[in-house]
Amino acid sequence: MSLDALRAALPEYAADIEQNLGLVFTGSSLSEQQLWGTAVAVAVAARNAVVLRELAEDLAPEVVTAAKAAASVMAMNNVYFRAKHMIGSELPARLRMRVVARPGVDKIDFELWCLAVSAVTGCEVCVVAHNDALRAAGVSAEAVNDALRIAAVVHSAAVTLDAEQALARG
Template sequence: MYNETALELLNDLELSADKSYPALETLSESSTKYLRDLKVNLKTALSSENLGEKDALLTAYAVAVNAKNAPLQEAFKKRATAAGANTEEVAEAAAVASLLSANNILYRFRHFCDNKKYSDMPARIRMNIMMSPVLGKELFELISLAVSAVNGCQACVNSHEHSVRELGASEDRVFDAIRVAAIVVSVDRIIA
């Protein structure tokens, strides 16, 4: 059913090879070298020295929640917990994905729409979680930035990038979080 590289990828994610993942099966049946690249890209992104294992996995988990990908949510939650994330941190990463989905839609609409009246209207979205996040303000903003980048909200990306840099994150740390998000989206397309 799956070739060796596909099995290694599933093993890395601690996912069962007994489950059918149609796109992964298609790639397994071909001679493409893409699966090897994807496997290496995922390993490299999650082992970023600028993020650390726990922060990289919490970011990956939030992106998997944003993608509504149950197998990847399970995989990254398990690995994040093994890397030291507690229940509250994992839950807050899921909350970030949920909150940013709403914010990204609202602010993307304001950006796309020519009617500037909407920009003056209050958002009326409660965001108390942002005041004192369990993850700490910097990681909360970093995960918010990654989810916003995935969702394509320019205003949110700029706002969260500014906040996270003000909180002391290096550009290398920011870029590595975005790389994690990008690679998780790539994996999401293959394992769903």
């Protein structure tokens, strides 16, 4: 992974983010696949090409594909279920979500990635549902917390680099 390149790209004012990138990727309770898949799913959701390229580098293609699928399906679900919750609708979704049943990676890994993306996009309904599914499957509170920490820091790096790129264009 090119975490060092991503950390080096951050400006001085984002020193906390640079340090946190180092912290969240070391000593995590998540497996390597869970950790890097979470980062890639969040990078997709954050829509930052630099962050996505740096974090997806050297990952197995099936992990990158599944992480992209998690971000893609959650882009739809987070909008729909957040809005449905706001208006109090109880109508059925009638949306296809087959990838959730067969993500191409371990189901728990995919759930972690969906949780992280949902945290970034702010869908309370999805965050709660994915947390509940993970906890029911025996995933520790520490692992859930680690996925949320990764989501927060990767998203922050993406926002910071977007701001720098926008200001550099003058």
